[in-house]
């Protein structure tokens with residue numbers, strides 16, 4: 734079991750790498766916009782939404798969805814909320830997150846949600 738901080742850093746790296754891979758599929762100007770938006774702080778969300786609008790034209794919906802989840806996960810890492818189950822608030826196991834970095838629920842709640 735890794736230190737939590739170390740674990741979060743490795744997760745962020747995995748997510749950023751994955752995001753780069755998806756971003757590599759889109760036009761360079763979209764990527765540039767995204768980098769700029771990232772440094773604006775509070776208005777970043779708004780700018781990011783504009784980029785997402787552009788992405789809709791060039792990405793398949795599945796990739797776009799994944800990109801949004803990745804952005805959300807990275808945001809949660811920065812806020813210290815990553816790996817907390819959305820439903821029950823318990824820590825999701827590191828093993829599960831390593832296998833499924835975008836998991837938003839613990840196994841128990843996921844199984845309940847999937848019915």
Ligand SMILES: [Zn+2]
Nearest residue numbers: 818821839842
């Ligand atoms: Zn849960």
